[in-house]
Amino acid sequence: MLLLVIGVGLNLLQLIEPISRAPAIAESLGTFTSPIRLPPWLNITLALGAALASTERTLRLRYHWLLDGGGH
Template identity: 75%
Template structure:
Protein backbone atom coordinates (compact mmCIF):
# COMPACT_ATOMS: atom_id res chain seq x y z
CA UNK A 1 0.00 0.00 0.00
CA UNK A 2 1.05 3.57 -0.67
CA UNK A 3 0.18 6.23 1.88
CA UNK A 4 0.05 9.95 1.09
CA UNK A 5 0.88 12.28 3.96
CA UNK A 6 0.23 16.02 4.19
CA UNK A 7 1.70 17.89 7.15
CA UNK A 8 2.29 14.60 8.98
CA UNK A 9 -1.30 13.38 8.49
CA UNK A 10 -2.23 10.38 6.36
CA UNK A 11 -4.66 11.87 3.81
CA UNK A 12 -4.89 9.01 1.31
CA UNK A 13 -3.85 5.43 0.67
CA UNK A 14 -3.98 3.14 -2.34
CA UNK A 15 -2.87 -0.24 -3.59
CA UNK A 16 0.28 -0.14 -5.74
CA UNK A 17 0.79 1.05 -8.37
CA UNK A 18 -0.85 4.24 -7.12
CA UNK A 19 -1.70 7.64 -8.55
CA UNK A 20 -2.70 10.34 -6.07
CA UNK A 21 -4.30 13.45 -7.60
CA UNK A 22 -2.76 16.55 -6.02
CA UNK A 23 -3.00 20.24 -6.92
CA UNK A 24 -1.26 20.79 -10.26
CA UNK A 25 -0.71 17.13 -11.11
CA UNK A 26 -0.49 13.63 -9.75
CA UNK A 27 1.90 11.65 -7.54
CA UNK A 28 2.73 8.27 -9.08
CA UNK A 29 4.12 5.41 -6.99
CA UNK A 30 5.15 1.98 -8.23
CA UNK A 31 7.18 -0.80 -6.67
CA UNK A 32 9.37 -3.69 -7.67
CA UNK A 33 9.90 -6.86 -5.66
CA UNK A 34 12.77 -5.14 -3.89
CA UNK A 35 11.24 -1.75 -3.08
CA UNK A 36 10.06 1.47 -4.66
CA UNK A 37 10.88 1.78 -8.35
CA UNK A 38 9.02 5.04 -8.97
CA UNK A 39 7.84 7.89 -6.78
CA UNK A 40 7.32 10.97 -8.95
CA UNK A 41 5.25 14.11 -9.07
CA UNK A 42 3.89 14.50 -12.60
CA UNK A 43 2.64 18.02 -13.30
CA UNK A 44 -0.31 18.65 -15.59
CA UNK A 45 2.12 19.93 -18.25
CA UNK A 46 3.85 16.50 -18.24
CA UNK A 47 7.04 17.45 -16.39
CA UNK A 48 8.19 14.90 -13.82
CA UNK A 49 10.09 15.34 -10.58
CA UNK A 50 11.34 12.50 -8.39
CA UNK A 51 10.13 13.00 -4.83
CA UNK A 52 12.53 13.19 -1.90
CA UNK A 53 12.21 10.16 0.41
CA UNK A 54 11.37 10.49 4.10
CA UNK A 55 14.69 10.83 5.97
CA UNK A 56 13.60 8.11 8.44
CA UNK A 57 12.93 5.57 5.67
CA UNK A 58 15.50 3.16 4.24
CA UNK A 59 15.43 5.19 1.01
CA UNK A 60 16.06 8.37 3.02
CA UNK A 61 19.02 6.82 4.85
CA UNK A 62 20.47 5.71 1.47
CA UNK A 63 20.01 9.28 0.15
CA UNK A 64 21.81 10.62 3.24
CA UNK A 65 24.73 8.25 2.59
CA UNK A 66 24.84 9.56 -0.97
CA UNK A 67 24.83 13.16 0.26
CA UNK A 68 27.32 12.69 3.14
CA UNK A 69 29.70 10.18 1.52
CA UNK A 70 29.37 10.48 -2.28
CA UNK A 71 32.49 8.39 -3.05
CA UNK A 72 31.28 5.46 -0.91
CA UNK A 73 27.79 5.80 -2.39
CA UNK A 74 29.18 5.81 -5.93
CA UNK A 75 31.26 2.69 -5.22
CA UNK A 76 28.25 0.87 -3.73
CA UNK A 77 26.17 1.90 -6.75
CA UNK A 78 28.71 0.50 -9.20
CA UNK A 79 29.07 -2.71 -7.19
CA UNK A 80 25.29 -3.19 -7.29
CA UNK A 81 25.27 -2.82 -11.09
CA UNK A 82 28.23 -5.20 -11.45
CA UNK A 83 26.53 -7.81 -9.24
CA UNK A 84 23.31 -7.55 -11.26
CA UNK A 85 25.07 -7.85 -14.62
CA UNK A 86 27.25 -10.78 -13.51
CA UNK A 87 24.33 -12.56 -11.84
CA UNK A 88 22.07 -12.01 -14.84
CA UNK A 89 24.70 -13.01 -17.41
CA UNK A 90 25.99 -16.14 -15.73
CA UNK A 91 22.60 -17.43 -14.66
CA UNK A 92 21.10 -16.86 -18.12
CA UNK A 93 24.03 -18.64 -19.71
CA UNK A 94 23.49 -21.66 -17.46
CA UNK A 95 19.70 -21.55 -17.85
CA UNK A 96 19.89 -21.73 -21.64
CA UNK A 97 21.25 -25.28 -21.58
CA UNK A 98 18.26 -27.03 -19.93
CA UNK A 99 15.80 -24.85 -21.86
CA UNK A 100 17.47 -25.79 -25.14
CA UNK A 101 16.89 -29.49 -24.33
CA UNK A 102 13.11 -29.12 -24.37
CA UNK A 103 12.13 -31.24 -27.41
CA UNK A 104 10.29 -28.59 -29.48
CA UNK A 105 13.07 -26.07 -28.87
CA UNK A 106 15.84 -28.60 -29.51
CA UNK A 107 14.20 -29.63 -32.80
CA UNK A 108 13.80 -26.08 -34.09
CA UNK A 109 16.89 -24.31 -32.70
CA UNK A 110 19.21 -27.09 -31.60
CA UNK A 111 20.74 -27.56 -28.18
CA UNK A 112 23.13 -25.30 -26.33
CA UNK A 113 26.01 -26.51 -24.17
CA UNK A 114 26.87 -23.95 -21.52
CA UNK A 115 30.61 -23.35 -21.20
CA UNK A 116 30.04 -22.69 -17.49
CA UNK A 117 28.97 -25.13 -14.82
CA UNK A 118 29.29 -23.30 -11.52
CA UNK A 119 29.01 -25.01 -8.15
CA UNK A 120 25.74 -24.53 -6.32
CA UNK A 121 27.36 -22.37 -3.61
CA UNK A 122 28.63 -19.93 -6.27
CA UNK A 123 25.23 -19.80 -7.99
CA UNK A 124 23.63 -19.06 -4.62
CA UNK A 125 26.23 -16.38 -3.89
CA UNK A 126 25.58 -14.78 -7.29
CA UNK A 127 21.82 -14.86 -6.66
CA UNK A 128 22.34 -13.26 -3.24
CA UNK A 129 24.62 -10.61 -4.74
CA UNK A 130 22.06 -9.85 -7.44
CA UNK A 131 19.29 -9.60 -4.83
CA UNK A 132 21.41 -7.24 -2.70
CA UNK A 133 22.21 -5.20 -5.81
CA UNK A 134 18.49 -4.94 -6.60
CA UNK A 135 17.71 -3.85 -3.05
CA UNK A 136 20.44 -1.21 -3.20
CA UNK A 137 19.10 0.11 -6.51
CA UNK A 138 15.56 0.19 -5.10
CA UNK A 139 16.79 2.17 -2.09
CA UNK A 140 18.29 4.75 -4.46
CA UNK A 141 15.00 4.81 -6.41
CA UNK A 142 16.89 3.67 -9.52
CA UNK A 143 15.15 1.39 -11.98
CA UNK A 144 16.21 0.10 -15.38
CA UNK A 145 13.99 -2.33 -17.26
CA UNK A 146 16.89 -4.64 -18.20
CA UNK A 147 18.75 -4.72 -14.88
CA UNK A 148 15.76 -4.66 -12.57
CA UNK A 149 13.04 -6.39 -14.59
CA UNK A 150 13.27 -9.46 -12.34
CA UNK A 151 12.13 -7.20 -9.54
CA UNK A 152 8.94 -6.02 -11.22
Protein backbone atom coordinates in the same frame (compact mmCIF):
# COMPACT_ATOMS: atom_id res chain seq x y z
CA MET B 1 25.91 -2.69 -10.43
CA LEU B 2 28.79 -4.99 -11.35
CA LEU B 3 27.47 -7.76 -9.09
CA LEU B 4 24.05 -7.44 -10.70
CA VAL B 5 25.37 -7.68 -14.27
CA ILE B 6 27.75 -10.58 -13.51
CA GLY B 7 25.22 -12.51 -11.43
CA VAL B 8 22.43 -12.24 -13.97
CA GLY B 9 24.74 -12.91 -16.92
CA LEU B 10 26.33 -16.06 -15.52
CA ASN B 11 23.10 -17.50 -14.19
CA LEU B 12 21.30 -16.72 -17.44
CA LEU B 13 23.91 -18.65 -19.44
CA GLN B 14 23.46 -21.66 -17.21
CA LEU B 15 19.67 -21.39 -17.24
CA ILE B 16 19.45 -21.41 -21.03
CA GLU B 17 21.07 -24.86 -21.25
CA PRO B 18 18.30 -26.95 -19.58
CA ILE B 19 15.59 -24.88 -21.25
CA SER B 20 17.12 -25.54 -24.67
CA ARG B 21 16.92 -29.29 -24.03
CA ALA B 22 13.12 -29.27 -23.95
CA PRO B 23 11.99 -31.40 -26.91
CA ALA B 24 10.06 -28.65 -28.70
CA ILE B 25 12.88 -26.12 -28.37
CA ALA B 26 15.64 -28.62 -29.17
CA GLU B 27 13.89 -29.66 -32.39
CA SER B 28 13.34 -26.14 -33.67
CA LEU B 29 16.40 -24.25 -32.38
CA GLY B 30 18.85 -26.94 -31.26
CA THR B 31 20.49 -27.25 -27.89
CA PHE B 32 22.83 -24.85 -26.12
CA THR B 33 25.78 -25.95 -24.02
CA SER B 34 26.87 -23.38 -21.47
CA PRO B 35 30.60 -22.63 -21.59
CA ILE B 36 30.51 -21.96 -17.83
CA ARG B 37 30.07 -24.57 -15.09
CA LEU B 38 29.88 -23.19 -11.58
CA PRO B 39 29.42 -25.13 -8.35
CA PRO B 40 25.94 -24.89 -6.78
CA TRP B 41 27.15 -22.83 -3.82
CA LEU B 42 28.57 -20.18 -6.18
CA ASN B 43 25.39 -20.11 -8.29
CA ILE B 44 23.31 -19.53 -5.17
CA THR B 45 25.70 -16.83 -3.94
CA LEU B 46 25.60 -15.05 -7.31
CA ALA B 47 21.81 -15.25 -7.47
CA LEU B 48 21.45 -13.85 -3.94
CA GLY B 49 23.99 -11.12 -4.69
CA ALA B 50 22.16 -10.14 -7.88
CA ALA B 51 18.84 -10.09 -6.00
CA LEU B 52 20.32 -7.88 -3.28
CA ALA B 53 21.93 -5.57 -5.86
CA SER B 54 18.68 -5.16 -7.77
CA THR B 55 16.80 -4.51 -4.52
CA GLU B 56 19.36 -1.89 -3.55
CA ARG B 57 19.03 -0.22 -6.96
CA THR B 58 15.25 -0.24 -6.70
CA LEU B 59 15.16 1.21 -3.20
CA ARG B 60 17.60 4.00 -4.04
CA LEU B 61 16.00 4.72 -7.44
CA ARG B 62 19.41 5.30 -9.02
CA TYR B 63 19.83 5.70 -12.77
CA HIS B 64 22.62 3.97 -14.71
CA TRP B 65 23.08 4.40 -18.46
CA LEU B 66 23.84 0.69 -19.07
CA LEU B 67 20.98 -0.77 -17.06
CA ASP B 68 18.32 1.91 -17.56
CA GLY B 69 19.23 3.36 -20.95
CA GLY B 70 16.49 1.58 -22.93
CA GLY B 71 13.79 4.10 -22.12
CA HIS B 72 15.81 7.33 -22.27
